[in-house]
Amino acid sequence: MFYSVESGMLALAGLSVAWPWIVLSAVAAFAGGMWVSSRLARRRPRQDDLDATIAGRIDHEFRTPLSVIIGSAELLCDDTGGGLDDERRRLVEAIQRAARRLHRVVEDLTLVGQLQTGGFAPKREPVSLAQVADEVAEWNRVDAATKGVGLTVEVRDPAWIRGDPARLRQMVDNLVTNAVKFTPPGGSVSIVVRRDPGGSLEVEVTDTGVGIRPEDRHRIFRRFERGSHAVANHVPGPGVGLSVVEAVASAHGGRVRVDSSPAGSRFVVQLPAAAVENQVDEVHP
Amino acid sequence: MSDTPTVLVADDDRDILDIVTFRLERSGFKVIRASDGREAHELAVKHRPDVVVTDVMMPHMDGYELAKALRSDPATSHIPVIVLTALSQEEDAARAFESGAVDFVRKPFSPLELKARVQAALQRR
Numbered sequence A: 001m002f003y004s005v006e007s008g009m010l011a012l013a014g015l016s017v018a019w020p021w022i023v024l025s026a027v028a029a030f031a032g033g034m035w036v037s038s039r040l041a042r043r044r045p046r047q048d049d050l051d052a053t054i055a056g057r058i059d060h061e062f063r064t065p066l067s068v069i070i071g072s073a074e075l076l077c078d079d080t081g082g083g084l085d086d087e088r089r090r091l092v093e094a095i096q097r098a099a100r101r102l103h104r105v106v107e108d109l110t111l112v113g114q115l116q117t118g119g120f121a122p123k124r125e126p127v128s129l130a131q132v133a134d135e136v137a138e139w140n141r142v143d144a145a146t147k148g149v150g151l152t153v154e155v156r157d158p159a160w161i162r163g164d165p166a167r168l169r170q171m172v173d174n175l176v177t178n179a180v181k182f183t184p185p186g187g188s189v190s191i192v193v194r195r196d197p198g199g200s201l202e203v204e205v206t207d208t209g210v211g212i213r214p215e216d217r218h219r220i221f222r223r224f225e226r227g228s229h230a231v232a233n234h235v236p237g238p239g240v241g242l243s244v245v246e247a248v249a250s251a252h253g254g255r256v257r258v259d260s261s262p263a264g265s266r267f268v269v270q271l272p273a274a275a276v277e278n279q280v281d282e283v284h285p
Numbered sequence B: 001m002s003d004t005p006t007v008l009v010a011d012d013d014r015d016i017l018d019i020v021t022f023r024l025e026r027s028g029f030k031v032i033r034a035s036d037g038r039e040a041h042e043l044a045v046k047h048r049p050d051v052v053v054t055d056v057m058m059p060h061m062d063g064y065e066l067a068k069a070l071r072s073d074p075a076t077s078h079i080p081v082i083v084l085t086a087l088s089q090e091e092d093a094a095r096a097f098e099s100g101a102v103d104f105v106r107k108p109f110s111p112l113e114l115k116a117r118v119q120a121a122l123q124r125r
């Protein structure tokens, strides 16, 4: 039995809190520094100037060290760098996985900040959702395999739209990382890209995981909201992934649907036919 | 173009300078390093590198100013500039191109990808 909730109207509801507060309290919550976050919550800065300054600093302070970690790990693994034994190579891969995880959080928080300051200006380039799905599956393949979760991609349409490639990848990646995260070993996650009978394009991410309670299904699309299962079981995560999914979908004129039962969940992002780029199909089949 | 292309790399973070240097040297480039915009400008005028890779937020002269200064000097205006930045706002890319940069890479970046961008900039000259 599947319950269904439409979350389109929730888009960006409740985005009234100044953005430095969001990022700083998320960072503080990560670091376990709860007193910082509760102090900041009491005095929320408002001015856009201040927002922009702090946004810039957060960017700089996270992105530069992340570059050092990602870049050093890549150079260490490089064959011309030579001579890493299996154990050391696995340690470097662990660094790379951790860095990717951190990178995802930084990208999500950056987007949350841009939404907050009105600085989110998605590109309008031809993007194949099929290609996006393949890339995202690639990013998640090792994590899924390590956990013992199957991961498949089924493409029934190249699904060209006009949109922002990086943001669309981020959107699908958030759905897939969630699906892998909330699916116990032995389960499976599938990504399907198709055109529905009405001509809209759909990206569907289905899992055989723990499911989402009916009372959580609207709430989880708001930023920092997490489901009762995630909270009770200390499943890690900052709670912004689905708010990003929602925001990116609606920026492309689309919406997100979720069905869930105790046997698993299914998220469908539907992008309207109006956004479909027909001409491009011929150029890149 | 000489056999060994020279890349001038400017960043005030020493670790980033090292990473970019390691990658480019391993790929057969000669690298000149600068740790602020003014030093980068002086070295660019003196050595005429084939490509400049520059950070944005640096002491004395930022990456945009560096790109503008290089473009407005006939001695250096032919040198392609790639901006490497930790800023994530959409306007930052626009500003980089307005300043005369030919490419824009956001941090965090993959050294291999940066090397590919440097090669592409060399081919486009």
Ligand SMILES: Nc1ncnc2c1ncn2[C@@H]1O[C@H](COP(=O)(O)OP(=O)(O)O)[C@@H](O)[C@H]1O
Pocket: A174, A178, A179, A180, A182, A207, A209, A210, A211, A212, A220, A221, A225, A226, A227, A228, A229, A230, A231, A236, A237, A238, A239, A240, A241, A242, A243, A265
């Ligand atoms: N595929 C899924 N299966 C079960 N629960 C999910 C799934 N995707 C999201 N959720 C629930 O929605 C909440 C919010 O998700 P998200 O915004 O991505 O934040 P995070 O993953 O950091 O918790 C999660 O904490 C979880 O409770």
Ligand SMILES: [Mg+2]
Pocket: A174, A177, A178, A237, A239, A240, A241, A242
């Ligand atoms: Mg998530």
